[in-house]
Amino acid sequence: MTPEKTTVILTARFLLPISSPPLLDGGLLIRDGVICAVGKASALIRDFATEPHDDLGGAVLLPGxxxxxxxxxxxxxxxxxxxxxxxxxxxxxxxxxxxxxxxxxxxxxxxxxxxxxxxxxxxxxxxxxxxxxxxxxxxxxxxxxxxxxxxxxxxxxxxxxxxxxxxxxxxxxxxxxxxxxxxxxxxxxxxxxxxxxxxxxxxxxxxxxxxxxxxxxxxxxxxxxxxxxxxxxxxxxxxxxxxxxxxxxxxxxxxxxxxxxxxxxxxxxxxxxxxxxxxxxxxxxxxxxxxxxxxxxxxxxxxxxxxxxxxxxxxxxxxxxxxxxxxxxxxxxxxxxxxxxxxxxxxxxxxxxxxxxxxxxxxxxxLGMAGAIGSLTPGKRADLTALAIDRLDDADPYGSLLSQASDGLVVLSMVEGKIVYQREGAER
The missing domain is CATH 3.20.20.140 (Metal-dependent hydrolases)
Structure with missing residues (x-):
């Protein structure tokens, strides 16, 4: 994944927006450090066909x-x-x-x-x-x-x-x-x-x-x-x-x-x-x-x-x-x-x-920042992280996340849409 794209569609196997239900095969449209759209990956790729697309594959994407x-x-x-x-x-x-x-x-x-x-x-x-x-x-x-x-x-x-x-x-x-x-x-x-x-x-x-x-x-x-x-x-x-x-x-x-x-x-x-x-x-x-x-x-x-x-x-x-x-x-x-x-x-x-x-x-x-970060919501800053977890329990996605997640599975983190951490070997 190129570190400095002004606009990008970022997709993953699972999206956990926090303020709305988990989404299978979801994604975000990020423009100038702001989340502009959230939805199914296929719909985002269709509706914004001219924008660059980076797929995180089997991963869980959630707020930083x-x-x-x-x-x-x-x-x-x-x-x-x-x-x-x-x-x-x-x-x-x-x-x-x-x-x-x-x-x-x-x-x-x-x-x-x-x-x-x-x-x-x-x-x-x-x-x-x-x-x-x-x-x-x-x-x-x-x-x-x-x-x-x-x-x-x-x-x-x-x-x-x-x-x-x-x-x-x-x-x-x-x-x-x-x-x-x-x-x-x-x-x-x-x-x-x-x-x-x-x-x-x-x-x-x-x-x-x-x-x-x-x-x-x-x-x-x-x-x-x-x-x-x-x-x-x-x-x-x-x-x-x-x-x-x-x-x-x-x-x-x-x-x-x-x-x-x-x-x-x-x-x-x-x-x-x-x-x-x-x-x-x-x-x-x-x-x-x-x-x-x-x-x-x-x-x-x-x-x-x-x-x-x-x-x-x-x-x-x-x-x-x-x-x-x-x-x-x-x-x-x-x-x-x-x-x-x-x-x-x-x-x-x-x-x-x-x-x-x-x-x-x-x-x-x-910290008084809930209006800007903390959930994957249109209008918020693109502060997010992704973990290499390709399977979540549909009945208990959060419990499933906690049972698997660890520092070693973090593959990517962004602040204001800019990559601040990318695990070695995880470049796309």
Whole structure:
């Protein structure tokens, strides 16, 4: 297949548009990076007889995957942190390790992570960075996404200094991302790692700059105990590791969700990650404020923090996407692996179709991009991927896809109609 065709009819044995039923022997008319028509291959070839045609043969063609939460600059930490122990032990080890890492490590990690995303069929990513080193490889790869600048700070006296530094870092990210499909946002790390004055300053900055935001929220029982009571392993182990010995916020028996609401951070622009420990009143707050969620079931299992109430989130109508988190708390950056794990974890309570939707249209929705990507629909951008799978079960095409799909079967990915990944030997 020629990499740079302005107009092309792309056909495959199976088409999974996501927003409409699966189509046998389907295809797309792509013109100038936009999907202009979707239908049976034979009809497209007949109606647009003068346009170039590329047939992917026995393959499944679907929207490009959206990894709604990761930290690419931590890819090199794979296997170096404790597995299955306490969240606080893991977080303390991570803090100690990060203090030993430099820009070269982060750059190499981000490059390796970007390559892993490309090979797995990801075309859009929400990445959190402290170093800014993930922008260059993502830009070079031609991927779409949001790069979130992380901010932490437990000392209330340093809130102004921290927010000023974050603004400068955001400006740098925007400059680096210019000319790409990458935008920038802010990531207050977590309710327990920012002082209350800094949380308030983050909310003000986000409103002023109209930026998207993401935050790790209600991830562990330790977080809930610390925010609500000011005690527990975070207070006794994690805070001393960063030089703090007292709670960084006003303790008043509230939940992490309630704390963020009081700080003015809950909004339609916020993507909350994990959401493992969310009660009924918290869920109502998230719904009222229009907050989106990114689920990371394998990371939660790795850190032994519990299981997020995903069926409740889906039933509530919240926007829900799927992420892998980083290789500091996961085995791979494959959303196929993530979907399969979640399918086993939740059993019949979450269907294969719901999971594939979370990894495509759901991911686009949580990033505010559902109008542009996430489904194969006329008028949307031609962000898509194809896997070398020539047989799907008519009765359960999504379950059949999940049982077979893997990174190694991805043969092609496009962003804006341009090839960003083509498996060696798969050229047509």
């Amino acid at each position: 995957l959206v990894n709604a939460h990761t930290h690419l600059e931590l890819t090199g930490l794979h296997g170096r942190l404790p597995f299955g122990r306490s969240f606080t032990e893991w977080a303390t080890t991570l803090l100690n390790l990060r203090s030993e890492l430099d820009g070269a490590f982060f750059a190499t990690s981000a490059r390796l992570g970007t390559t892993a995303l490309l090979r797995s069929g990801v075309t859009c990513v929400a990445d959190i960075t402290t170093s800014g080193r993930s922008v260059a490889p993502l830009k070079a790869a031609g991927l779409r996404g949001i790069i979130f600048q992380e901010i932490l700070g437990l000392d209330p006296e340093q809130a102004t200094e921290r927010i000023d530094a974050a603004e400068k870092a955001l400006q740098s990210l925007q400059l680096q991302a210019s000319g790409s499909l990458l935008s920038v946002g802010l990531s207050p790390h977590a309710p327990y790692s920012l002082s209350e004055p800094l949380l308030l300053r983050c909310a003000e900055l986000l409103r002023r700059r109209r930026l998207p935001a993401t935050i790790h929220l209600a991830e562990s029982p330790e977080e809930v105990t610390y925010i609500g009571l000011g005690i527990g392993p975070i207070a006794s182990e994690l805070l001393p590791a960063v030089g703090r010995h007292s709670p960084s916020h006003r303790v008043c028996g509230e939940s992490p969700v309630a704390l963020l609401d009081r700080a003015g951070l809950l909004s339609e622009q916020l993507l909350a990650v994990h959401g493992v420990h969310v009660g009924g009143s918290d869920l109502e707050l998230l719904k009222q404020r229009g907050v989106a969620l990114a689920m990371c079931p394998r990371s939660n299992d790795y850190l032994n923090v519990g299981t997020a109430p995903l069926p409740r989130y889906l039933a509530s109508g919240l926007r829900v996407g799927l992420g892998t988190d980083s290789l500091a708390s996961n085995e791979t950056l494959s959303l196929w692996d993530e979907m399969r794990f979640a399918h086993r974890l939740y059993g019949g309570a979450v269907t294969a179709q719901q999971l594939v939707t979370m990894a495509t249209l759901g991911g686009a929705a949580v």
